Amino acid sequence: MSNLLKHNIKLIGVGGCGGNTISRIKSNSQMKSIAINTDVNALSLLDDTHTFAIGPKLTNGQGAGGDPLIAKKAIQESKKQIQELLLDTDLLFITAGLGGGTGSGATPLISEICRKNKIPTIGVFTMPFTFEGSNRANLANIAIENIKKYVDTFIIIDNNSLLNKQNRNISIHEAFLLADSVIDQSISGIYEIINTTGTINVDFSDLLSLLRDGGESFMSKGIGKGNNFLEDAILDLTTHPMIQNPFNEYSKLLINIHGGNDINFDNVEYIVETLRKKTNENSNIIFGLIENKKWKKEISITALATSKNINTEESNDDKDSSYLSFETQLDQKVFSFN
Numbered sequence: 251m252s253n254l255l256k257h258n259i260k261l262i263g264v265g266g267c268g269g270n271t272i273s274r275i276k277s278n279s280q281m282k283s284i285a286i287n288t289d290v291n292a293l294s295l296l297d298d299t300h301t302f303a304i305g306p307k308l309t310n311g312q313g314a315g316g317d318p319l320i321a322k323k324a325i326q327e328s329k330k331q332i333q334e335l336l337l338d339t340d341l342l343f344i345t346a347g348l349g350g351g352t353g354s355g356a357t358p359l360i361s362e363i364c365r366k367n368k369i370p371t372i373g374v375f376t377m378p379f380t381f382e383g384s385n386r387a388n389l390a391n392i393a394i395e396n397i398k399k400y401v402d403t404f405i406i407i408d409n410n411s412l413l414n415k416q417n418r419n420i421s422i423h424e425a426f427l428l429a430d431s432v433i434d435q436s437i438s439g440i441y442e443i444i445n446t447t448g449t450i451n452v453d454f455s456d457l458l459s460l461l462r463d464g465g466e467s468f469m470s471k472g473i474g475k476g477n478n479f480l481e482d483a484i485l486d487l488t489t490h491p492m493i494q495n496p497f498n499e500y501s502k503l504l505i506n507i508h509g510g511n512d513i514n515f516d517n518v519e520y521i522v523e524t525l526r527k528k529t530n531e532n533s534n535i536i537f538g539l540i541e542n543k544k545w546k547k548e549i550s551i552t553a554l555a556t557s558k559n560i561n562t563e564e565s566n567d568d569k570d571s572s573y574l575s576f577e578t579q580l581d582q583k584v585f586s587f588n
């Protein structure tokens with residue numbers, strides 16, 4: 251069993267999309283999950299999920315109506331309770347679909363509370379499909395610029411990148427299901443990497459050194475079967491369609507290997523060294539190994555690559571100015587809608 255289980259890892263989902271993600275993922279992990287929303291009705295639909303309604307006096311539980319400023323004020327109303335929810339958190343995952351009111355307005359402030367409380371935070375966020383309109387895209391862009399200042403490591407899933415020539419004719423419902431599966435894979439994949447690395451005695455502080463200020467990151471998975479299973483899995487992993495930057499721009503890697511008991515030390519060394527060369531000669535790599543006894547000549551490698559753009563901005567103590575700049579940007583947006 252992983253030695254990381256003694257650490258308090260939490261998952262917060264903000265807004266409608268974030269809450270749905272929580273309710274899908276929670277059964278597969280031992281993270282403490284909390285869905286946060288201005289919309290009490292949306293929270294009540296999440297079976298068996300720990301929920302928290304922000305800004306009850308302001309919104310009366312009716313939602314933010316697509317306005318991030320309302321969500322921002324809701325967080326300010328509920329800031330003390332959010333701080334309590336975050337007490338004793340060793341590592342936090344935060345997820346939201348950006349472009350609406352609650353996820354876009356509340357996530358930057360929750361991330362800021364995390365940074366001020368020195369909670370290492372990993373974010374997974376989606377950017378809206380083009381078909382959702384430019385207002386949503388603008389709100390999502392403003393939100394991500396503000397979130398970036400505070401989370402340590404984050405993955406941005408641009409929903410549009412999920413659509414390609416082959417699947418462009420899928421329905422809107424199917425498009426969101428596709429986005430759902432990428433969000434779930436990203437969070438579960440990172441959690442699994444973190445949890446598994448514990449089994450080879452990597453301590454939590456080593457892991458945090460890779461995740462702290464890891465900046466924009468990506469998670470990728472490669473699968474290989476048959477005679478060339480190692481090479482095929484590495485190729486699959488390093489040419490993943492979600493990798494938007496050259497692999498060698500990243501300098502830190504968390505790797506998780508699933509393989510049969512035919513995987514030997516040389517195989518593991520080959521994987522680690524090949525990936526090291528593809529990232530950066532001096533890259534910092536932490537890896538874990540899980541044996542699936544039934545597998546033969548079959549392997550699955552999951553990697554989280556971080557530290558492309560190291561977030562060098564120190565914790566922003568000038569809270570008021572960051573609040574103001576966020577508010578000003580949103581104000582401008584709100585005015586332009588009217």
Ligand SMILES: Nc1nc2c(ncn2[C@@H]2O[C@H](COP(=O)(O)OP(=O)(O)OP(=O)(O)O)[C@@H](O)[C@H]2O)c(=O)[nH]1
Pocket residue numbers: 264265266267268270288289313314315316317346347348349350351352353354376377378379382386409426427429430433
């Ligand atoms: N993957 C996925 N994304 C979704 C889904 N529903 C919405 N989204 C995305 O998330 C964005 C924000 O939507 P919601 O999460 O519903 O919005 P919200 O944060 O609750 O905002 P308000 O309801 O306006 O307060 C949308 O623009 C979509 O891009 C879903 O079911 N799956």
Ligand SMILES: [Mg+2]
Pocket residue numbers: 265266289292313350352
């Ligand atoms: Mg909503």
